[in-house]
Amino acid sequence: xxxxxxxxxxxxxxxxxxxxxxxxxxxxxxxxxxxxxxxxxxxxxxxxxxxxxxxxxxxxxxxxxxxxxxxxxxxxxxxxxxxxxxxxxxxxxxxxxxxxxxxxxxxxxxxxxxxxxxxxxxxxxxxxxxxxxxxxxxxxxxxxxxxxxxxxxxxxxxxxxxxxxxxxxxxxxxxxxxxxxxxxxxxxxxxxxxxxxxxxxxxxxxxxxxxxxxxxxxxxxxxxxxxxxxxxxxxxxxxxxxxxxxxxxxxxxxxxxxxxxxxxxxxxxxxxxxxxxxxxxxxxxxxxxxxxxxxxxxxxxxxxxxxxxxxxxxxxxxxxxxxxxxxxxxxxxxxxxxxxx
Amino acid sequence: xxxxxxxxxxxxxxxxxxxxxxxxxxxxxxxxxxxxxxxxxxxxxxxxxxxxxxxxxxxxxxxxxxxxxxxxxxxxxxxxxxxxxxxxxxxxxxxxxxxxxxxxxxxxxxxxxxxxxxxxxxxxxxxxxxxxxxxxxxxxxxxxxxxxxxxxxxxxxxxxxxxxxxxxxxxxxxxxxxxxxxxxxxxxxxxxxxxxxxxxxxxxxxxxxxxxxxxxxxxxxxxxxxxxxxxxxxxxxxxxxxxxxxxxxxxxxxxxxxxxxxxxxxxxxxxxxxxxxxxxxxxxxxxxxxxxxxxxxxxxxxxxxxxxxxxxxxxxxxxxxxxxxxxxxxxx
Numbered sequence: 199x200x201x202x203x204x205x206x207x208x209x210x211x212x213x214x215x216x217x218x219x220x221x222x223x224x225x226x227x228x229x230x231x232x233x234x235x236x237x238x239x240x241x242x243x244x245x246x247x248x249x250x251x252x253x254x255x256x257x258x259x260x261x262x263x264x265x266x267x268x269x270x271x272x273x274x275x276x277x278x279x280x281x282x283x284x285x286x287x288x289x290x291x292x293x294x295x296x297x298x299x300x301x302x303x304x305x306x307x308x309x310x311x312x313x314x315x316x317x318x319x320x321x322x323x324x325x326x327x328x329x330x331x332x333x334x335x336x337x338x339x340x341x342x343x344x345x346x347x348x349x350x351x352x353x354x355x356x357x358x359x360x361x362x363x364x365x366x367x368x369x370x371x372x373x374x375x376x377x378x379x380x381x382x383x384x385x386x387x388x389x390x391x392x393x394x395x396x397x398x399x400x401x402x403x404x405x406x407x408x409x410x411x412x413x414x415x416x417x418x419x420x421x422x423x424x425x426x427x428x429x430x431x432x433x434x435x436x437x438x439x440x441x442x443x444x445x446x447x448x449x450x451x452x453x454x455x456x457x458x459x460x461x462x463x464x465x466x467x468x469x470x471x472x473x474x475x476x477x478x479x480x481x482x483x484x485x486x487x488x489x490x491x492x493x494x495x496x497x498x499x500x501x502x503x504x505x506x507x508x509x510x511x512x513x514x515x516x517x518x519x520x521x522x523x524x525x526x527x528x529x530x531x532x533x534x535x536x537x538x539x
Numbered sequence: 540x541x542x543x544x545x546x547x548x549x550x551x552x553x554x555x556x557x558x559x560x561x562x563x564x565x566x567x568x569x570x571x572x573x574x575x576x577x578x579x580x581x582x583x584x585x586x587x588x589x590x591x592x593x594x595x596x597x598x599x600x601x602x603x604x605x606x607x608x609x610x611x612x613x614x615x616x617x618x619x620x621x622x623x624x625x626x627x628x629x630x631x632x633x634x635x636x637x638x639x640x641x642x643x644x645x646x647x648x649x650x651x652x653x654x655x656x657x658x659x660x661x662x663x664x665x666x667x668x669x670x671x672x673x674x675x676x677x678x679x680x681x682x683x684x685x686x687x688x689x690x691x692x693x694x695x696x697x698x699x700x701x702x703x704x705x706x707x708x709x710x711x712x713x714x715x716x717x718x719x720x721x722x723x724x725x726x727x728x729x730x731x732x733x734x735x736x737x738x739x740x741x742x743x744x745x746x747x748x749x750x751x752x753x754x755x756x757x758x759x760x761x762x763x764x765x766x767x768x769x770x771x772x773x774x775x776x777x778x779x780x781x782x783x784x785x786x787x788x789x790x791x792x793x794x795x796x797x798x799x800x801x802x803x804x805x806x807x808x809x810x811x812x813x814x815x816x817x818x819x820x821x822x823x824x825x826x827x828x829x830x831x832x833x834x835x836x837x838x839x840x841x842x843x844x845x846x847x848x849x850x851x852x853x854x855x856x857x858x859x860x861x862x863x864x865x866x867x868x869x870x871x
Contacts, residue, residue, distance in 0.1 A: 429600070430599045430600075431641055432638065432641040433644040433645075435592065435595070436642050436643075436707075437655070437656070438595070438625075439632065439634045440629060440633060440659065440660065441626065441627070441628035441630065441656075441660060442655050443621075443622070444621055446659070450655075451652075451655075455644065455645065528646060529645075530645070530694040531646075531696050534694065534697065
């Protein structure tokens, strides 16, 4: 399997997937009961004003025509206006998505580094006290949802010990860095403002840990069991029997085949975090895309709903392609036989 | 008599399992001299592979060795630390595993695996070995693999079963010096290439002056290849003799049954098997573990395991029928 054609094929398929997704979410957003115009204007708005907004948003036309009009706008780089923020959806996404992206980015680092290293150490010292502690805490990690962790962490590290800030992306009153990517940590570095970077980074830590704990525990468990499965295979015994030292066998011959399943699971968890983050974002007052997504859904803000879902779709597809490339790199059985691609 | 390379004394291996302990090896005694070719026969599940894995110290995590010693060149390997152990394995011991599909790591090329094996064959610190690639290529060539150069870049899935087994043998060729353990090396292969593979193993051992332990359930294979044979049953060595002697005059009822159950091409009818099967290791019979299946079992057999005793020159058997130095079947 060569990388270029593989990625091109996956991208081509992705376009169809996104197309299908857009039809689906476009319909669902409109079929759900409730009149978006009425909800936007409130119960006391006069009927003719509501009617004018409906016409303005083409909500009086047949669904097919609405979709056609929407596609036409999208083709011109326009996602329509949000009824909640009264701004173009594109502008909202441009503001909220980078916030979630840097939050999930840090979460992903915690999940990957924490999950794999805990799993590996746990497998290496299987059935010792360390392994037992990791296994116990990973149970706790999995069964406790991220929003509960968020509250616990906030109480402990925000209010009992004042180590981390508990609200927003920056300390109140601090002016954000000049926007380049929209991610404060990166923009502040690009501007050379290390004080701002530290401030933004500290604001990310608690929500990122809260989001990371459940998937990280899951990843640690999967890594451990995958290592344990492979540990008793003849190919590992064979390497040991040939005198290859334990550290090489564990770090190379055992780790590589054992990473395949945790990586797949971690990638899906990370992609899902973009959507699941809303509770944690809400608790920490973090103006992110997930929180925005829930807000527009509750208000039946049709254009914004479709916009947010499409962004999440792109995120999922991108991560899936990345994972397929990593897995194909790790596993020649997939690379050479073209299985599962 | 030549020097002893390997000496296993009274080896017990247990497996911790849910709700109990499997007492698999029950005091195994086993030795191999330098340059000797020894067979280890017995039916599936009798502990042949476990004995060898214990010798290489590659038993799974849940195994424990409550009793016994394993000496390699006079050093007790159960008392070595992991570094000394890696040194010993790298320098002297190699094992060809039963199933060539699982014995090769699926996500590394043959070349990558061979490279590390050769690298650490000089010692666990991984000193520089000159011409690693040349050693690898010539090993693959000696194992009669076509196009060794391309083989280095191949993954196991790109090879057939026979080729994989030859790759495993190439691993052994690249490093073997003292002892080669071949665990059912031909079981998973076509009959047509079984002979080639066996010849390859025999050549390798003879050329290097190494010792061979051939694990097999096929008596024919043991007869062709080895000089001395151990017969194993349910975690005990029950008979040991020079190969020719054993086939001429087997003493232990189990060995007799084993020989009788070999199907013959000439002569009609099915061979007779041994009724029953290997005992449960959780609650093994208190005496001789073969007693429940033995047609000659009598009172002492259910009390304690009979010790290995000499019945002939270099012929040992663990059976109460021969405790007086002669066959005694009056109670049967």
